[in-house]
Amino acid sequence: MMTTAAESAHEDGRTRVLCLVVSLPQRLTRETVWSVIGQSIPNFTMFLTKKSKLPSLIQRIADAENEGLSHVNLSRFDYILKVDGDTVLGKDFVKNNLIGDPDVVGGGSAMLIKVSAFNEVMNGKFYAECEDPYIRLKFQMAHKKVRGYRDPPLYVGNHPLDVRYLVDLGWLHYRLGWTPIHVASKMFKKPPDSLKEIFIVLSYFVACLTRPKKMDTFGFVRTYQIRSLARHITNALWRV
Amino acid sequence: MTYRILCIVPSLPQNLNPKTVQSILNQTYPIEILAILPKKINKPTINDRITQVLNDGLANINLESFDYLLRIDGDVTIPSNFIEENLKANADCCGKSGYAMLIKVSTFLRLMNGRFNKISDDTYLGLKFMKEGAKVVDLRVRAEHSSTTAHPLSDFILRGKTLYKVGYEPIHMIHAVLLHVHYITLKDCFTILTYFGSVIKRIPKSDVAGYVFNYQIKRLFRLRKLCGE
Numbered sequence: 001m002m003t004t005a006a007e008s009a010h011e012d013g014r015t016r017v018l019c020l021v022v023s024l025p026q027r028l029t030r031e032t033v034w035s036v037i038g039q040s041i042p043n044f045t046m047f048l049t050k051k052s053k054l055p056s057l058i059q060r061i062a063d064a065e066n067e068g069l070s071h072v073n074l075s076r077f078d079y080i081l082k083v084d085g086d087t088v089l090g091k092d093f094v095k096n097n098l099i100g101d102p103d104v105v106g107g108g109s110a111m112l113i114k115v116s117a118f119n120e121v122m123n124g125k126f127y128a129e130c131e132d133p134y135i136r137l138k139f140q141m142a143h144k145k146v147r148g149y150r151d152p153p154l155y156v157g158n159h160p161l162d163v164r165y166l167v168d169l170g171w172l173h174y175r176l177g178w179t180p181i182h183v184a185s186k187m188f189k190k191p192p193d194s195l196k197e198i199f200i201v202l203s204y205f206v207a208c209l210t211r212p213k214k215m216d217t218f219g220f221v222r223t224y225q226i227r228s229l230a231r232h233i234t235n236a237l238w239r240v
Numbered sequence: 241m242t243y244r245i246l247c248i249v250p251s252l253p254q255n256l257n258p259k260t261v262q263s264i265l266n267q268t269y270p271i272e273i274l275a276i277l278p279k280k281i282n283k284p285t286i287n288d289r290i291t292q293v294l295n296d297g298l299a300n301i302n303l304e305s306f307d308y309l310l311r312i313d314g315d316v317t318i319p320s321n322f323i324e325e326n327l328k329a330n331a332d333c334c335g336k337s338g339y340a341m342l343i344k345v346s347t348f349l350r351l352m353n354g355r356f357n358k359i360s361d362d363t364y365l366g367l368k369f370m371k372e373g374a375k376v377v378d379l380r381v382r383a384e385h386s387s388t389t390a391h392p393l394s395d396f397i398l399r400g401k402t403l404y405k406v407g408y409e410p411i412h413m414i415h416a417v418l419l420h421v422h423y424i425t426l427k428d429c430f431t432i433l434t435y436f437g438s439v440i441k442r443i444p445k446s447d448v449a450g451y452v453f454n455y456q457i458k459r460l461f462r463l464r465k466l467c468g469e
Contacts, residue, residue, distance in 0.1 A: 025265035030258050037278040038253040044300050047274040071302050
């Protein structure tokens, strides 16, 4: 099998990875620390644990990450690894997920982002009002290689959901451009972890009525989801 | 005034004490960023390795955006009021040995150009600061060193050379070797032997050597006077 120059750099450990772990001190687990600093591709790990006064969790995370990036010479790195404070990664998480030289891998609890693409698409900053989903969508819009995990995290923390966070999430789904059917189907695809998740749907519909400012991904997401719906319906009809 | 504190821990994953990270994060005076530097360097001496890891790490960071730099070894735990209490000293450098040092960034940038010296990342820094008239004080709150791994002989030999290079005179050197350890081992003799070997070989000294030698001689004279009185 042919390997590209970038892939051989990953294998030789020449790829420079900046690891950002955003967490409150009490949420950061010992296993996370070890799994991050013990990666087979060595990285420069920064733990960002300072409390922020911003109202929403999504904003606080983005703010902490941008604050962290403001202290770093980003040009010295090839990839950013963004990890939650309660997520445990396998030893070869970075190495395995960099196969194929992607621009973005994963999302949520652990995400790998190529710095050159990040600078190009996001101007080297995380979007203050939305985090992972926005990054993935922006990269998709820019026709970058967005991929799921080849080697998923070993453990993802499961902390109780905050109602405020869920309300923000519903609001965000509207602003990103999700269709009502996709929001509802996301909730009912798998049994909801808690009844609280209904707040996502409720706040989404409140947002539909109050019409907050849409994000630049709105048109792209809407078109993509409507097309996918149409495809599903056509396939279903075809089967009938 | 709120100080922005950057904490750096040069340590390989296998040498990092679980309590170290926790003790840093549990500080009553919160740090801005904790950076762990798990880089493996192939260099012959421990000083070279640590200095390069620290300097490589610092090269990634915009140091100017911080007020203090907390440099801690991976096998050291600090009490929760460590930063808060040591900040009260308002010193340019708190702590004279490398396992835990709180360094004022502005002074570090001015005197060391934001880089650790390869002769010794800790001893040299304190002496350089003193030479240039910066305020260097002992830690007001002590850190706990919990290393279980024995240092190799090469570290002891290197220490003898380092003490010579930074200008230690023999009595202070023996004091540093014998009185700053919990128990004396045979390996400590190698530090003393290497020191005298360096005296005979006359290896090049660092820029702080003259200052340190004079300072220590003056201290000895002061001590003699005190004894005479």
